[in-house]
Amino acid sequence: xxxxxxxxxxxxxxxxxxxxxxxxxxxxxxxxxxxxxxxxxxxxxxxxxxxxxxxxxxxxxxxxxxxxxxxxxxxxxxxxxxxxxxxxxxxxxxxxxxxxxxxxxxxxxxxxx
Amino acid sequence: xxxxxxxxxxxxxxxxxxxxxxxxxxxxxxxxxxxxxxxxxxxxxxxxxxxxxxxxxxxxxxxxxxxxxxxxxxxxxxxxxxxxxxxxxxxxxxxxxxxxxxxxxxxxxxxxxxx
Numbered sequence: 001x002x003x004x005x006x007x008x009x010x011x012x013x014x015x016x017x018x019x020x021x022x023x024x025x026x027x028x029x030x031x032x033x034x035x036x037x038x039x040x041x042x043x044x045x046x047x048x049x050x051x052x053x054x055x056x057x058x059x060x061x062x063x064x065x066x067x068x069x070x071x072x073x074x075x076x077x078x079x080x081x082x083x084x085x086x087x088x089x090x091x092x093x094x095x096x097x098x099x100x101x102x103x104x105x106x107x108x109x110x111x112x113x
Numbered sequence: 114x115x116x117x118x119x120x121x122x123x124x125x126x127x128x129x130x131x132x133x134x135x136x137x138x139x140x141x142x143x144x145x146x147x148x149x150x151x152x153x154x155x156x157x158x159x160x161x162x163x164x165x166x167x168x169x170x171x172x173x174x175x176x177x178x179x180x181x182x183x184x185x186x187x188x189x190x191x192x193x194x195x196x197x198x199x200x201x202x203x204x205x206x207x208x209x210x211x212x213x214x215x216x217x218x219x220x221x222x223x224x225x226x227x228x
Contacts, residue, residue, distance in 0.1 A: 090156055101147055
């Protein structure tokens, strides 16, 4: 079945550590996205990529980094510079055509301990 | 920039009640509009969409009509079920740098349906 797989589902990070969240898709989509969701709030865009080896900052990119070495993969690193990383992280993908929706993974819940 | 304003929740209804969740938007050009649903601990699933003015999206008994004159895309269902309990997000598509699409989301509305 085609879809987006995020791993792990739950992740715990100690203060000062970097952690990497995985996102893989087999939908052959060109565009991929990372969103952050906090309780009672909507989704905020962290980074997005429309093609391999290219990506752009979203609204809240500070303290995060990404890479897009393969079309299928768009990992997100939460660095120690991110002061409040505890959140639910969602990866999505889409075509770059007009009027098409984004498909989401199941999310990763990151908690700082 | 683009923005989506959604009815604040939480919304609590009895089973078989009528549901309306209001959504208005601000955008340049002609965005596509979406409703997504999120069940606890899961990602978002597309519920319905509309791509141009006066289009009606529908799925699983839910409907929403793209009203350009009022910049609205209100979600409705005639008879809700307990299984409809979830968070509902209104969203629109916009344009980022280059040609990649971006979605702008409302803040979400928590719906609880009681038996």
